[in-house]
Amino acid sequence: MKRLWSHLLGLLVLVVATCALLGTLAVVVASRQLPPLDAIAAFRHSAGYVPLDKMPPALTQAVVAIEDERFYLHDGIDYVGVIRAGVANLSDDLSQGASTITMQVARNFFLSREKTYTRKLYEALLAYRIEGAFSKDEILELYMNKVYLGEGAYGFAQAARTYFGKPLAELTLAEAAMLAGLPKAPSANNPVVNPRRARQRQAYILLRMLELGRIDRHQYDAALLEPLRLR
Structure with missing residues (x-):
């Protein structure tokens, strides 16, 4: 019996080592085939690109709260x-x-x-x-300018005009939270197609912002009560 367990253990070690070797080989091969980042650098100089400091803090905080709350803590993979x-x-x-x-x-x-x-x-x-x-x-900043947000809008600046007919700087907290809910399912969560679902997503994001200390209770309550005014 002892011999059987010894063989099984040896086989398990061999399988683990083989998987590790194949995984390492896959990473090395894939790393050599990665595209250059020139497209990203060029995109940062494209027309209509909005710098992060021109975006309302409520919007960037809403996006981080729902999409990646540990964004500033991890190295790309959380x-x-x-x-x-x-x-x-x-x-x-x-x-x-x-x-x-x-x-x-x-x-x-x-x-x-x-x-x-x-x-x-x-x-x-x-x-x-x-x-x-x-x-x-x-x-x-790259994410905020590139992500698709439904209704043909790419980036939050275009989405602000598409949904609310206003520039980014004029977004309210409620509007920012609603836009922040779009990346996960832009076709299903957008207020034009499904206002009820968009409201649910907005409320969840506002709650996350409250829990993370990004807004206070008064701001949270006021945003929930703000009527939806689409373009």
């Missing part, structure tokens, strides 16, 4: 967030996803949305490379 999102998503479809803002930037610029292990590997490797090339504020 392992704590992956575990927490996996547990939370078992019971709450409004919870955060496991992709960080940096990973979403990588996907938005270079990758498709297909759910394959290969795409996730490239996404993770690109996220590390992006984190090494740009500051956190620059990465958030």
Whole structure:
């Protein structure tokens, strides 16, 4: 019996070592095939690009609160967030996803949305490379300008005009929270197509901002009561 367990243990070690070797080889091969980041650098100089300091703090705080609350703490991949999102998503479809803002930037610029292990590997490797090339504020700025938000709007500046007919600087907290709810499902969560679902998402984001100390109770209550005025 002892001999059988010894053989099984040896086989397990061999399998683990083989998997580790194949994983390392996959990472090395994928790393050599990563695209250059020139497209990101060029995009930062495109017409209509809005610097982060020109965006209302309520909007950037809402986006970080719902998309990646540990954004300023991780190095591109939030392992704590992956575990927490996996547990939370078992019971709450409004919870955060496991992709960080940096990973979403990588996907938005270079990758498709297909759910394959290969795409996730490239996404993770690109996220590390992006984190090494740009500051956190620059990465958030890229995300805010590039992400698709429904109704043909790319970036929050365009979305503010599309949904509310106003520039970013004039957004209210309630409007900022509603726009921040769009990246997860821009077709389903947008207030034009589904105002009820958009309101639910908005309320959840406002609650997260309250829990994280980004807004106080008075701001939270006032934003929830603000009527929805679309363009």
